Amino acid sequence: MNPTETPRRVAMTPAARRVLEAAGRLFYERGIHAVGVDLIAAEAGVTKKTLYDRFGSKDQLVVEYLADRDERWRACLDARLDTCGSPSDRVLAVFDVSREWMDATSPRGCSMVNAHAEIDDPSHPAYAIITGQKQWMLTLFTDLVRPLVPTGADFLGRTLMLLHEGALVAFGLRVLPGALEHAREQAEMLLRTAAAAS
Numbered sequence: 001m002n003p004t005e006t007p008r009r010v011a012m013t014p015a016a017r018r019v020l021e022a023a024g025r026l027f028y029e030r031g032i033h034a035v036g037v038d039l040i041a042a043e044a045g046v047t048k049k050t051l052y053d054r055f056g057s058k059d060q061l062v063v064e065y066l067a068d069r070d071e072r073w074r075a076c077l078d079a080r081l082d083t084c085g086s087p088s089d090r091v092l093a094v095f096d097v098s099r100e101w102m103d104a105t106s107p108r109g110c111s112m113v114n115a116h117a118e119i120d121d122p123s124h125p126a127y128a129i130i131t132g133q134k135q136w137m138l139t140l141f142t143d144l145v146r147p148l149v150p151t152g153a154d155f156l157g158r159t160l161m162l163l164h165e166g167a168l169v170a171f172g173l174r175v176l177p178g179a180l181e182h183a184r185e186q187a188e189m190l191l192r193t194a195a196a197a198s
Contacts, residue, residue: 008125018046023065032119062119066130069111087148088191088195109169115130
């Protein structure tokens with residue numbers, strides 16, 4: 001599969017939704033490669049045949065797991081950004097929502113980063129979901145700062161993206177307490193500097 005191509009998705013029946021919920025929990029908690037379809041089917045209360053009838057393969061189930069998390073993350077973030085006024089407030093809200101999201105749904109760190117540790121082959125159908133989500137975040141940061149620094153938006157967007165992603169990794173590794181809060185403080189300093197210079 002072309003890494004920029006949108007992967008195929010499946011329609012969600014009630015049984016497929018149960019499978020996806022079980023797979024999502026298990027993939028996130030134990031790792032994608034460590035979890036087999038037998039366990040997923042058992043946890044979902046379906047047969048292996050039902051799982052394969054709905055998804056066709058474990059790879060497709062991984063696509064659905066990551067796409068589902070990505071869609072929920074984007075919806076959560078969009079809902080918060082809709083309530084923010086200034087460009088700076090919108091940027092800082094990304095860090096705030098990330099902290100809330102990690103506390104509520106991702107104690108082991110970013111699911112996309114974790115998945116990439118297991119799926120680094122661009123031909124895997126889930127690869128485009130992983131990289132697409134990070135590209136979307138880069139574009140989001142760049143677009144959010146463009147009103148502040150029209151000629152420096154690409155540079156500042158990349159810098160904010162690196163701060164954000166580094167904080168997500170540090171949060172997952174538990175090596176730096178308050179990683180997202182620290183990244184937010186640094187982002188706020190960058191935004192003040194950029195605003196003063198423009």
